[in-house]
Amino acid sequence: MIPELLNNLLRGSVTAVMNALLLFTLTKSKYGKNGTIVAAVIMFITDISSTMYLYFNADLTAVSHANLLTIILLGFLLKPLSKSSIMQWAFSYVTTMNIMMMIVILSFQIGMLLPFIPQIHALSRLALYLVVIFSFHRYLLPLYRSAVDNWPIFSVLVICLSLLLSYPFYATTDIIVTLQMFSQPLLLLIILTIAAYGTIFYSLKRLNAIHALETEKISMQYEKALLSQAASTMAQRLELMDKVAEQNNLASHDRRHVYGMLLQLLQQGESEEAMRCLELQLATKQPTTKVYCANKAVNAVISYYAELAEQHGIQTTINVNVPAQLPFDSLELALVIANLFENAIQAISRFEACKERVIHLTCVQKGRLLLQITNPCAEDTELDSDGLPASKEQGHGIGTKSIVAFASKYDAELLYHIKDGLFCAQLLI
Template identity: 30%
Template sequence: MMDYIRVIFSLIFAISVMYMLLDCEIRHKKNRYLLGLYATAVLICDGFVLLNFGYSHFMRLYPLIVHLPVFLAFVFISKFKPIKVFFVLWTLVALTTSFSLVGLIISYFFGSSMEIVNIVVYILYLPTGFMIYKHIRPSFLYMMRNTDKGWLGFSMIPISYSVLIYSIGTYDLDKVVTIFNVETAVLLFILVFSAYFLILRFFKQTREQLTLQNEQNLLMTQVAAAQLHFEALEESQEKTMLYRHDMRHHLNMINSYLVDNNKEAAQNYITEVERSIECAVVEKYCSNYTVNLILSSYITNAKNELITVETQINLPENNEVSDMDLCVIFANAIENAINACKNIPNPKDRALKIVCKTKNNKSFIQITNSYEDKVEFVDDMPVSTEENHGLGTKSIAAVAQKYGGVYAFTAQDGLFQTCIIL
């Protein structure tokens, strides 16, 4: 009976940690029902094997009747590629079997009691789960989201260890107790601990390098946004200076029309001057001066590309998010939207909508544009095969992460949407 309880607790722990490390989220009810039916079917099959063939045969078939169904379930609900799910699964297999090794090593000094093995294993679950969530999960998730290479090589370590453990029968502790060798157990534990220490250290260093690279990319984008800001400001000032320079000539012309009693010509000329004034003034989209300059510049570019632009922007002058970071978001998102719309042959189908709302020091930004070409996603991030493309979305993601916010990119029914909450 204790064997069954230990197996159940081990499975619950492993599935919980996998769910945590893979950052799973089952949003749709249909998927929940399907997953529930799948889990029920697997449990019935496992129960049938256990009741009809016994515990020993059940443990011998454990990789096939437990590991494989769990792997398939997480491939279905996870956002990550199967190879990453594969690595996490075998990492948890290595971890849970290591608990058994620790229990066997400790029980060796107390007469190799299975009760002591079980107690040690149960005690290890809670602190290990907390340590994984607090210290390991951040680096783990960062690597999963930002690195696509090397996962098969990483997987070889837990697979080799698990195959070795399986071959000596550690899945079936009742069998292992009769052939247990404490020196071998200690050596195996040191081996797997050292391997994962190096893997996690590599993850941490890679995360630091990628973070530094993202910060450099973000800085470059901020510099570009600042340059655009000053160019827009300079252009507006030049138009204003030119208008002031021509003001005397305009007044003389209007005065000439009035002297000749040609009121209609004077009125037409005044209307023309008003239009020139409107062109010299930067259109106001929000109260934030710096962001407004960026918006004005990009929206003008969009209109020049015959894109229908709709704006609903409520952004106060003072905001928790720095002006430069807001400029990074708007500049990259709108530029990507313009590039996508330009590929649509019919100008009537080109559309861009910019929404920004602020409440309780939280900013919600949503930029929606029409598109025609297929959009490829890798780990929920849009990717491009063109050189130096795709950096804009990464810069947006970096800003969101900087403020502990959330971001999402979706493409559906001909509309691409960028959403950020800061």
Template identity: 25%
Template structure:
């Protein structure tokens, strides 16, 4: 029972399918922060889809409308959702078409189930609405984290992967609407669910592959964190050892000086005592270790990378107010700082020595925020996700790592270039 002659109900079905599919996509997508803009785009699309559905069903008829729905409804929806999400084109197509495919299976399954039990228009409406609400809740509370993790995977295979849901979506649509509507084709349910089983197996294999990629990148990040921790520990041990040796030398020199002072005091030679004390190198030998913050790992990172910049002839200006208790894991924050400072150092190395400068600022009230700025030469272009684009091989890895850090901790990040200065600002 498809109630094809009931235009009002068919409009309701399209309404539920559109908002249900939108809800499924939004439940598993990293949306842009401009919520008013997002609502404007999505709401405008929903109004467009309802009007088009009502109009084209009157003009073309129900079956002809369904056969044109890919062009009239689905494609504009994919484009609209893309304008509200933070993702690449190929990843968006893969995820959005996958959700459309799932929505199509849900929509057809409800119709087949209602037809099988000879349900009414009301039962079909309740089943349809309940099915979409359940799907949205399931994806938001159970699958959202998996989808967001997959979205952060840096792999070049998304263009090929996106062809999978495109092919299956077109196949199922053709199977459902040609040569007749699926409710008039006795062989359709068998073919429909056999194709569904094949789709499920292929998607299982794809998600296993993506999960392996995600695990590999997570292990790489863990390795970087461990290396950063080891560097911090080594730096702390070296500083402690150096200070111990210096204290030992100072004690030896102090002992000699006190012996000499004792002899001069017995002789009553006050002037010689004062000269001896003022010329003593023991009092000035102990050096003060560089201290940027109390956390040993972050302090060691800042010390190492700022020293590297200074050795490259780069002037350093820092204003750092870093709390004792950091808002995130110190090693992960250290990797973020390291990537940002390494990028700034590379950019400054391309400039004349008198123009090389890095400014680093950090505050922790009202929120933990830091900014790293450096001059640059040439042109900087930014991609849709706000990241600076790079055409050079091997470049951009550090920037993607910074973005992954921000996405993991739900931090605000902003890359900007103005007045000859490139700036990175991160707020946790």
């Protein structure tokens, strides 16, 4: 009597504790490991307390009935320990009950095959629970969480499986005889249940893969549209720069006429008129165009932003050697430099305590093109989880997205880092 009672208690203890571990593997505990421990203790005490008398009388059929009723009541008691919504919790709880009933059936079948091993029922239950929990942790948990999130779709199927599995436990007057006589139909029922859950997981895996492909396609289209829009904006800027260059040529042409007029005035002895004409010319600021590299698009952008930086009181040190012909679109590279330069100017302009207002730009080609820009930054400047500049203002960060899109398109290496108060962006193409 005593050994049998101890075996029953051990088997019940394993079931109660492992149910708690499985349940809080499937759902999210509000209190972490402590919540799981509390749940395990509650399930153990409740299960043993509710079935102790029945174990003394060796009434295993009544024990199976009592266990199922106890587990249903525990579902309401343990809900406050979970982060999940009521319906998500119910879905996970029913799934836990389904797994428990399958393990009970399987452990009994193993016990009939290996009756000569002591405590075989408890050991087989423990092993089956560990295999299930490991499988969820290693392979199935993301798919299961997706099923929980879509519980309205799968809840009817899961409830029907629960009713089929629980029927043999409730519709019998002798659970031992039922498990012995109907072992094959019960095993087929377990196979059906596993196939149903497997179908759910496989379907979700396929749907997730399709969703990921569609998301990637949308992202690529967005990046393409972003680059196209940015390139269009840069083309407008370059067109404006061409007009400025044309105006410079006209101004140069006009200066030849002015020089001729000054020569005539001096030859005629009209020195005062000549001086007045020179003063007028000196009062007019003459635009200048500086050549930084052989690439027209890159040179135009650098000229524009170097002038813009100077207007903001920011010095620039520029060392660029970009050839006229590149293995990719020069306009897109010019756009990247424009965004980096513009971000650097804005960063320094917002950094009122900045003493060394200097932007360093380097762009050289040695097999691959290396672009680097460095500028001082405020102490609170930081990078996000993706290693990109964190945008704190609404509507900012578009330039960075354009740079990332360029790097992705040409498989370039993009790196941002902050050290000693300096913000550095590097691009290896």
